[in-house]
Amino acid sequence: MKTSKKLMALALAGTMAASSLSMVSVSAEPKKATIGVCFYQDTGKAVDATKAFLESLSDTLNVEFKYGTFTQTDEAANLTKVQELIASGVDGIIGTMDLGTQSILSECEAAGVYYGGYLCDFDTSYTNAYDDVFGNPNFVGTVTDGHNPDDVCVGTQFFDSLIEYNESHADAPLTHVSMAIFPSWAFPAQATAADQFVATVDEYNKTAETPITVDPLDEEVDVLNFAPLDSTYFSKHPDTQAIMSFAAGTSFVYPTMVSAGVDSDIKLFTTGYEGGEESNFGSAGNQTYQQVIVTGVETIVYPLVLLLNKINETEFVDMPEKAERISTEQYIVNSDEDMELFVNSLYTTADVSAAAYTPEDVLNMTAFGNPDATYADLVSAVQCLTY
Incomplete structure (x- = not known):
């Protein structure tokens, strides 16, 4: 629906x-x-x-x-x-x-x-x-x-995608997540989006039957200085079930997930799309990707x-x-039906x-x-x- x-x-x-x-x-x-x-x-x-x-x-x-x-x-x-x-x-x-x-x-x-x-x-x-x-x-x-830095809503959009996933997977919802961003000097809106995501989860948890835990940003491994995610990320976030990557996850997060052997265990919600994500998106493949967001x-x-x-x-x-x-506004692809449209898009x-x-x-x-x-x-x- x-x-x-x-x-x-x-x-x-x-x-x-x-x-x-x-x-x-x-x-x-x-x-x-x-x-x-x-x-x-x-x-x-x-x-x-x-x-x-x-x-x-x-x-x-x-x-x-x-x-x-x-x-x-x-x-x-x-x-x-x-x-x-x-x-x-x-x-x-x-x-x-x-x-x-x-x-x-x-x-x-x-x-x-x-x-x-x-x-x-x-x-x-x-x-x-x-x-x-x-x-x-x-x-x-x-x-x-x-959205502009003074009009950020992507943190809320990530939250909405997470809730849609949990509603569609009520038998195994994602209740513990972590985040990744680029440095604030380059993309200030991403830090704002991360704060917005946390605030939205906190508000949700006030009445939620099953609350969601968000790991605080770890400056050492969660802020990606235009280099791939460090493999120590997973030891710093041992209980994470999903990564909210406000940074470009396909280039900077997914490869490390694969090399660490966690790509079938941890979900990835991310901005950006580089091609091929659909093979492991939603119910396809190893089901790592559960959201990509791009601007037309x-x-x-x-x-x-x-x-x-x-x-x-x-x-x-x-x-x-x-x-x-x-x-x-952006194309928020967070379902198999969305991806079917998106792979045939301009x-x-x-x-x-x-x-x-x-x-x-x-x-x-x-x-x-x-x-x-x-x-x-x-x-x-x-x-x-x-x-």
Whole structure:
């Protein structure tokens, strides 16, 4: 029943979004534009699917896309990549890292190039350089990978998935869990999510017939400094039945579970998806994975549309005075039925026929392609992509 409700909600959201987009005629041909897109890694399911989606838009939007890769640690390397893209003649850039953003924007502003974010909350800039970044006329804003740090709900989402699992496995519920996160300096929202998860469990335990124990975060082994989980994790958490990995569990947690021989004994609820998780998801295989969460790649329409509006010298009538960072809902896959949908999605197949939006839909999101398009509608379009 829970899954049916989720699927109905997704279908309704998609129907509403399509009906608001597909009936409008295009009012102007877009100018020829070149957009650089710098991902957080060279390859991967999300990268491949995003590229396929963008290329499907190219002719209709009259855009050529150029691709590059940002690093999480080297500000100079990111600036150099931006300089290379500017030298190649791009009109706009979409970046996935908030590293050296002020320097990047200085380069962009001097060159008349617009800049937007994708799958990044730009929290460092938002907290420490708000006016310089979000007030910069060449910065169009960013769409976050999930909810912003001041709007975190993923801790509650993990809790909901845990409760759904326990309700479906009443004969063997998970009553003792542990956690894993990336460092707060890189992903502050994960520490917030872990606190939220604990608080939600504490509230649940006040009336629960079968309470749930959550091991407190052990800074030594639970905070993953972009390295695999240490094998001592399991001796530090000897009674854990499940790991709530707010970090990317497939890369950093699951391999250690396998090498330690606990992948059939301990469940993994995680963010991220890299491919192949479905073989051991839900009731399949060793049944390790019980949740994966990802952000739909179609959310890139947020910075893309805003960049193209600037390039085409148009603007929404309800455009905010300063650039914003927009939270997104995510695909929360926590049942066999969800996974069956997900493995056939754009995210996993890079098949653009499965995309939530057609090229014509995206053109109709723009101010130059649709005189009735609004900023509010654009935000709604990236916030309805969920199960």
